[in-house]
Amino acid sequence: MAEKKSTRQAYGEYLVKLGEKNQNLVVLDADLSGATKTNIFKKACPERHFNVGIAEANLMGMSAGLATAGKIPFASTFAIFGAGRAYEIIRNSICYPKLNVKIALTHSGISVGEDGGSHQSIEDIALMRVIPNMTVLSPADAIETEKMMDAAIAIDGPVYIRLGRSDVPILFDEDYQFELGKAGLLKSGEDVTVIATGMMVGPALEAAELLKAEGISARVLNMGSIKPIDVNAIEDAAINTGAIVTAEEHSIIGGLGGAVAEVLGDVAPVPLERVGVKDLFGQSGKVAPLMEKYGLTAKDIVAAAKKAIARK
Amino acid sequence: MAILEETVREIRKDIVKMIGKAASGHPGGSLSSAEILTLLYFEQMNVDENNPRKEDRDRFVLSKGHAAPVLYATLAAKGFFPRTELENLRQLGSMLQGHPDMNKVPGVDMSTGSLGQGISVAAGMALAGKMDNKSHKIYALLGDGELQEGLVWEAAMAASHYQLNNLIAFVDNNNLQIDGAICEVMSPFPIDAKFEAFGWNVITVEDGHDFDELRTAVEAAKKSEDKPTVIICKTVKGKCVSFMENNAGWHGKGPNAEEVKQALAELEA
Numbered sequence: 001m002a003e004k005k006s007t008r009q010a011y012g013e014y015l016v017k018l019g020e021k022n023q024n025l026v027v028l029d030a031d032l033s034g035a036t037k038t039n040i041f042k043k044a045c046p047e048r049h050f051n052v053g054i055a056e057a058n059l060m061g062m063s064a065g066l067a068t069a070g071k072i073p074f075a076s077t078f079a080i081f082g083a084g085r086a087y088e089i090i091r092n093s094i095c096y097p098k099l100n101v102k103i104a105l106t107h108s109g110i111s112v113g114e115d116g117g118s119h120q121s122i123e124d125i126a127l128m129r130v131i132p133n134m135t136v137l138s139p140a141d142a143i144e145t146e147k148m149m150d151a152a153i154a155i156d157g158p159v160y161i162r163l164g165r166s167d168v169p170i171l172f173d174e175d176y177q178f179e180l181g182k183a184g185l186l187k188s189g190e191d192v193t194v195i196a197t198g199m200m201v202g203p204a205l206e207a208a209e210l211l212k213a214e215g216i217s218a219r220v221l222n223m224g225s226i227k228p229i230d231v232n233a234i235e236d237a238a239i240n241t242g243a244i245v246t247a248e249e250h251s252i253i254g255g256l257g258g259a260v261a262e263v264l265g266d267v268a269p270v271p272l273e274r275v276g277v278k279d280l281f282g283q284s285g286k287v288a289p290l291m292e293k294y295g296l297t298a299k300d301i302v303a304a305a306k307k308a309i310a311r312k
Numbered sequence: 313m314a315i316l317e318e319t320v321r322e323i324r325k326d327i328v329k330m331i332g333k334a335a336s337g338h339p340g341g342s343l344s345s346a347e348i349l350t351l352l353y354f355e356q357m358n359v360d361e362n363n364p365r366k367e368d369r370d371r372f373v374l375s376k377g378h379a380a381p382v383l384y385a386t387l388a389a390k391g392f393f394p395r396t397e398l399e400n401l402r403q404l405g406s407m408l409q410g411h412p413d414m415n416k417v418p419g420v421d422m423s424t425g426s427l428g429q430g431i432s433v434a435a436g437m438a439l440a441g442k443m444d445n446k447s448h449k450i451y452a453l454l455g456d457g458e459l460q461e462g463l464v465w466e467a468a469m470a471a472s473h474y475q476l477n478n479l480i481a482f483v484d485n486n487n488l489q490i491d492g493a494i495c496e497v498m499s500p501f502p503i504d505a506k507f508e509a510f511g512w513n514v515i516t517v518e519d520g521h522d523f524d525e526l527r528t529a530v531e532a533a534k535k536s537e538d539k540p541t542v543i544i545c546k547t548v549k550g551k552c553v554s555f556m557e558n559n560a561g562w563h564g565k566g567p568n569a570e571e572v573k574q575a576l577a578e579l580e581a
Contacts, residue, residue, distance in 0.1 A: 026443075047443075048443075050439070050474075052466075052470050053466075053469065053470070053473075055466035055469070055470070057428075057429075057432065057462070057463045057466055058432045058435070058463060058466035058467050058469075058470055060432075061429050061431075061432025061433050061435070061436060061463065061466075061467060062432055062433070062435050062436035062439060062467070062470060063436060064422075064429075064432075064433045064436060065422075065432070065433040065434060065435060065436020065437040065438070065439070065440065066436040066437070066439060066440045067436075068371075068414075068421065068422060068433070068436075068437055068440075069436075069437055069440030069441065069444070070440070071440050071443070073436075088426060089426075089429055089432070089463070092423070092425065092426040092429060093422075093423070093424075093426070093429045093432070093433055096413075096423055097413070097414050097415060097422070097423040098415065
């Protein structure tokens with residue numbers, strides 16, 4: 001059994017290291033520092049951590065102001081409040097002027113669990129990736145979270161990092177290289193390509209094993225960089241495997257599935273099946289049964305792969 | 313003093329001319345805040361038109377971003393860019409967008425236009441100044457209608473919590489917003505008591521077109537020890553153009569050629 005860690009935990013821990021290297025890094029939170037794990041940074045570096053209270057719009061506005069003065073703010077709250085409530089502040093005060101703010105939102109997707117549909121953000125990828133000047137990153141595990149934070153701080157402009165609440169297996173080792181705009185080839189295959197992001201990368205790998213047992217060869221791509229997206233990898237998958245499945249813990253509208261559909265429409269239309277939340281709100285429950293209920297398991301990816309192949 | 317009066321008169325003329333040329337824009341709230349910007353840029357603020365982004369400069373955030381014409385006219389008068397550029401207001405390809413863009417216009421410290429956001433950004437700028445022990449000030453200009461935005465009060469709470477005495481906000485209290493009188497649309501009154509309750513140092517300027525009164529207020533604000541300051545300026549929307557004064561209809565409308573002529577005649581009188 002692989003070691004497990006949530007991406008929010010990795011985020012909080014790695015902030016401390018990044019903050020040691022970069023004195024301009026500041027962290028802002030909106031009364032959720034225990035849950036977003038920025039309290040780990042607060043403990044290490046209290047003079048560079050600001051809790052703005054339950055005021056997500058002001059969280060983003062003040063982050064923008066700090067950025068104009070050369071600070072590199074990491075603004076954190078839950079995805080639903082950051083990408084949702086504060087959307088237009090991110091749009092107009094951060095992205096429009098292209099300010100150097102990193103928006104790291106936790107508790108994305110239905111794996112929030114018991115808090116239920118009001119707190120489960122299934123729209124944030126769509127909301128963030130549609131904004132010009134924004135970069136959108138969705139790490140699959142703790143290691144990729146760290147690598148993406150390094151990539152984010154190297155970008156002079158806004159970046160959204162999508163983080164999760166629940167523990168997920170650590171898939172990569174310290175040597176893992178994340179490259180902005182590049183998909184990671186996790187498994188070669190010829191019959192179908194599964195393009196996954198975030199916590200669905202694990203199930204995608206599992207699905208490839210299940211498919212293999214049935215004689216189906218599946219390529220698996222990790223699409224951590226959702227914007228910019230790896231057009232070449234998608235095109236190559238379309239041409240050389242002829243069928244695509246996307247897997248994300250997000251609405252099938254506007255997220256990874258939407259982004260891949262846009263690319264396929266542009267460069268190489270082939271059958272596409274989107275595994276994700278099907279235009280529904282989530283609900284309370286434990287994570288595993290929720291993932292089953294909403295069709296976000298390896299078995300769902302297997303079924304989608306077969307369907308995509310049948311449509312060739 | 314006479315120089316300020318002469319400068320603000322030229323700024324008003326430029327506001328009318330550029331909005332007339334563009335045939336769209338916001339004259340009312342630009343004219344009502346002309347003295348505030350003139351005093352700041354020509355007397356109070358440490359800025360350098362030859363080095364618009366110098367690090368220790370005072371910052372100005374036009375939170376009521378639709379009053380872009382008064383900011384553009386002031387920056388041009390100060391020499392940040394040629395006055396001839398004002399003719400391109402709101403035109404395709406122009407640096408003078410309908411609302412200020414910090415990446416296009418030399419001297420604009422923050423892109424604004426969506427109400428309520430500028431004051432929040434200004435609070436972030438002030439916090440950065442505090443972190444770095446800088447002595448520069450952050451000025452912001454809010455509309456009175458803008459106070460209806462909830463974000464203004466989130467920012468007000470934070471500015472006082474972090475004791476941002478380097479933040480000085482003006483409220484252009486001209487009593488009108490696009491749909492009519494602010495007290496009829498959604499009253500923000502009492503403005504002074506609200507800011508007081510949020511922990512701010514509050515100064516009221518009875519005549520927001522009087523440089524002496526404005527100067528006294530700014531100098532007092534600079535001395536605030538541990539609180540942000542709001543200077544509530546009672547102003548006249550459309551000030552100095554008779555047919556625009558106190559008329560909400562001139563919130564966001566460009567004057568035609570005849571109206572421009574009349575306005576300029578009044579301003580030159």
